Amino acid sequence: MAAPSILFTRMRETSPLVQCITNYVAMNVAANVLLAAGASPAMVHAEEEAGEFAAIAGALTVNIGTLSPTWVAGMKTAIAGARAAGKPWVLDPVAHFATTFRSQTVAALLDLRPAIIRGNASEIIALGGGQSAGQGVDSGDPVSDAEDAARQLAFSTGAVVAVTGAVDFVTDGERSVRISGGSSLMPKVTALGCSLTALVGAFVAVAPKQPFEATMAALATFAAAGEIAERGAQGPGSFAIRFLDSLHGFRSESLEADGRIVAV
Numbered sequence: 001m002a003a004p005s006i007l008f009t010r011m012r013e014t015s016p017l018v019q020c021i022t023n024y025v026a027m028n029v030a031a032n033v034l035l036a037a038g039a040s041p042a043m044v045h046a047e048e049e050a051g052e053f054a055a056i057a058g059a060l061t062v063n064i065g066t067l068s069p070t071w072v073a074g075m076k077t078a079i080a081g082a083r084a085a086g087k088p089w090v091l092d093p094v095a096h097f098a099t100t101f102r103s104q105t106v107a108a109l110l111d112l113r114p115a116i117i118r119g120n121a122s123e124i125i126a127l128g129g130g131q132s133a134g135q136g137v138d139s140g141d142p143v144s145d146a147e148d149a150a151r152q153l154a155f156s157t158g159a160v161v162a163v164t165g166a167v168d169f170v171t172d173g174e175r176s177v178r179i180s181g182g183s184s185l186m187p188k189v190t191a192l193g194c195s196l197t198a199l200v201g202a203f204v205a206v207a208p209k210q211p212f213e214a215t216m217a218a219l220a221t222f223a224a225a226g227e228i229a230e231r232g233a234q235g236p237g238s239f240a241i242r243f244l245d246s247l248h249g250f251r252s253e254s255l256e257a258d259g260r261i262v263a264v
């Protein structure tokens with residue numbers, strides 16, 4: 001199993017090109033997060049070019065945060081391009097339970113076999129068919145309530161499933177880990193979950209045959225960088241700036257801090 005620190009170093013040294021189809025709220029935030037971490041983001045979503053671009057990117061991430069029919073067409077074209085080129089793609093099902101358009105879109109995207117699904121607890125519970133307390137893009141449920149749904153989703157889709165929150169959970173259906181760290185200020189800054197999905201894309205781009213390890217490494221990076229950023233932060237505004245700085249100055253050794261990643 002590739003250690004998170006090894007994958008982080010590989011990601012930073014190779015600066016993978018990551019095609020991000022993400023929402024209007026997250027585009028700038030996620031691009032800055034990827035640049036600070038050492039990857040190369042490209043926000044490319046038009047149907048006319050998304051498939052062609054996916055063939056040259058190391059990985060594709062698809063986030064349904066601000067959906068429209070033209071964006072769905074771009075997503076499907078991009079996914080087809082990624083699949084044809086053997087590139088992994090990552091799904092972020094933002095608030096998929098909130099409307100029929102969203103849930104139908106996510107069902108169609110799941111049929112296109114994402115390598116990894118990353119969502120908050122409410123999103124993952126609802127993907128498993130359960131009743132979540134979520135209303136919109138923010139979670140209303142603890143991660144522990146989503147662990148069984150995550151395992152079942154991993155079984156039924158073949159994807160690695162990541163549930164994020166106070167303590168993250170990652171499973172491929174057989175192996176599972178919990179990852180601790182981060183900051184209670186993280187859910188107070190918009191688009192950090194979307195940005196994490198983009199960073200998962202950067203890690204799986206450098207480890208396409210190891211989506212479980214790549215996902216763990218990305219989540220552990222956020223957990224460690226979030227802890228560092230919280231020191232001295234006065235609220236969400238200063239935290240957001242410190243978080244980018246913390247990713248930029250990040251040293252991979254802190255990924256293997258005692259007890260950060262625990263197998264369950």
Ligand SMILES: Nc1ncnc2c1ncn2[C@@H]1O[C@H](COP(=O)(O)OP(=O)(O)O)[C@@H](O)[C@H]1O
Pocket residue numbers: 119120121137138139163164165166167168181182183184185186187191192193194196219222223226
């Ligand atoms: N209460 C918390 N304490 C520590 N880290 C958190 C907390 N809530 C969320 N995070 C972290 O914030 C990041 C975004 O996760 P989350 O808020 O679940 O996503 P989303 O924005 O999609 O709802 C993850 O790295 C997660 O670990």
Ligand SMILES: Cc1ncsc1CCOP(=O)(O)O
Pocket residue numbers: 023025026065066094137138189190191192193194195
């Ligand atoms: C506020 C908002 N509205 C539609 S998408 C979005 C951003 C959600 O970001 P995240 O899932 O990372 O909190």
Ligand SMILES: [Mg+2]
Pocket residue numbers: 094119120137193194
């Ligand atoms: Mg989200």
